[in-house]
Amino acid sequence: MSATQARITAVDTYDIRFPTSRELDGSDAMNPDPDYSAAYVVLRTSAGGHEGHGFTFTIGRGNDVQVAAVDALSQHVVGRPVVELCADPGTLYRDLIGDSQLRWLGPEKGVMHMAVGAVVNAAWDLAAKRAGKPLWRFLADADPAWLVSQVDFRYLTDALTPDEALALLREGKQGADDRAADLLRRGYPAYTTSPGWLGYSDEKLTRLARKAVAEGFTQIKLKVGADLADDVRRCRAARLAVGPDIRMALDANQRWNVAEAVEWTKALAEFDPYWIEEPTSPDDVLGHATIRRGVHPVKVATGEHVHNRVVFKQLLQAGALDVLQLDAARVAGVNENLAVLLLAAKFGVPVCPHAGGVGLCELVQHLSMFDYVALTGTTEDRAIEYVDHLHQHFVDPVTISDGHYRAPTSPGFSAEMHRAGIDTYRYPDGRFWTADATPGEPGTDKEGHA
Numbered sequence: 001m002s003a004t005q006a007r008i009t010a011v012d013t014y015d016i017r018f019p020t021s022r023e024l025d026g027s028d029a030m031n032p033d034p035d036y037s038a039a040y041v042v043l044r045t046s047a048g049g050h051e052g053h054g055f056t057f058t059i060g061r062g063n064d065v066q067v068a069a070v071d072a073l074s075q076h077v078v079g080r081p082v083v084e085l086c087a088d089p090g091t092l093y094r095d096l097i098g099d100s101q102l103r104w105l106g107p108e109k110g111v112m113h114m115a116v117g118a119v120v121n122a123a124w125d126l127a128a129k130r131a132g133k134p135l136w137r138f139l140a141d142a143d144p145a146w147l148v149s150q151v152d153f154r155y156l157t158d159a160l161t162p163d164e165a166l167a168l169l170r171e172g173k174q175g176a177d178d179r180a181a182d183l184l185r186r187g188y189p190a191y192t193t194s195p196g197w198l199g200y201s202d203e204k205l206t207r208l209a210r211k212a213v214a215e216g217f218t219q220i221k222l223k224v225g226a227d228l229a230d231d232v233r234r235c236r237a238a239r240l241a242v243g244p245d246i247r248m249a250l251d252a253n254q255r256w257n258v259a260e261a262v263e264w265t266k267a268l269a270e271f272d273p274y275w276i277e278e279p280t281s282p283d284d285v286l287g288h289a290t291i292r293r294g295v296h297p298v299k300v301a302t303g304e305h306v307h308n309r310v311v312f313k314q315l316l317q318a319g320a321l322d323v324l325q326l327d328a329a330r331v332a333g334v335n336e337n338l339a340v341l342l343l344a345a346k347f348g349v350p351v352c353p354h355a356g357g358v359g360l361c362e363l364v365q366h367l368s369m370f371d372y373v374a375l376t377g378t379t380e381d382r383a384i385e386y387v388d389h390l391h392q393h394f395v396d397p398v399t400i401s402d403g404h405y406r407a408p409t410s411p412g413f414s415a416e417m418h419r420a421g422i423d424t425y426r427y428p429d430g431r432f433w434t435a436d437a438t439p440g441e442p443g444t445d446k447e448g449h450a
């Protein structure tokens, strides 16, 4: 079969769960025991060679529901010509969010929308691989008019029109080659959340905070919001450990009511927090605006649980956030995140993406790098979250040096996982989970070693 006739032959899905809750990795005020998980998707083709890999992230129970949502979309994908899909992933995106029966489950939010994101991201992975470029470069090299064609402007035009988006992208092309060279040389700034999980002891927090500074990070993040006396003690210990010049962000993971968020943040102000993240419900646009006014000069950051481009639009219109934290796998994939990046650029709000989990660092680095090279042209006050868990399961894992993400050079979206990891952690029949369920069998540690 010739390459031009090649089609998508299957959408294979996998429920992959890592037992991270056993080490309290990832613990915060609302999520005390996450098992970091991926609803993982492989687009198989009749072309041979490249496949498209994508996933969305969950924290354990319900990952089977997420996989079922991806499976429900496969009828829209199987049979598509590969060349057409890769030339225009936007058509796939529109067909997936436009399935009128599945749309009832959202619309454009939650499990179904995340499933769309997993499939759409897999299509972009395939497109970038076939072009022989890492996704950030694939996007940065693209014609601005084509990028605009990939964005769904429905519900956005009161804040951002296609003409405005085109102007932003054309301006972003100026000097892009120099910035791409700079990116390859320096990388993209990162900050680390690894010291600050709520379940860690003060000793572990202090040790990891010092280590982060020694490794070149200029910003760390601490989880807060469960107990104020604990937060005061932990913030004091962290500030002492890192000194006055390191940015220290705080993350409440949606714990508070609006007034409580203002009071609690003010009670921690003496430790000079840089931002307060997810202070309240991610749906509460006006609440975030009130909190922002109340905690100034501490910044307000949110986005990892923001459903879609429409809510981001409102947060920006309402002046409700200082830092926009898009997530590569929460919304409907690259197409919708292009819209979010363009909105942030229009409003002049820096994007500091959410990452961590399983593979979120691997994915989202490409979006920030594209933004730097060919949209906003700056990394000022921008940094990608970094958490040092589970990267070993990826074929093209992120590389951090001197507090920066190194720019990926392998073709694709860095989404592909090693076969051995999939076989070990597939739930419930992977080797780790079957051994774990067997009485008398010794468990294995979080890395799968006995």
Ligand SMILES: [Mg+2]
Pocket: 251, 253, 277, 278, 304, 354
């Ligand atoms: Mg967070």
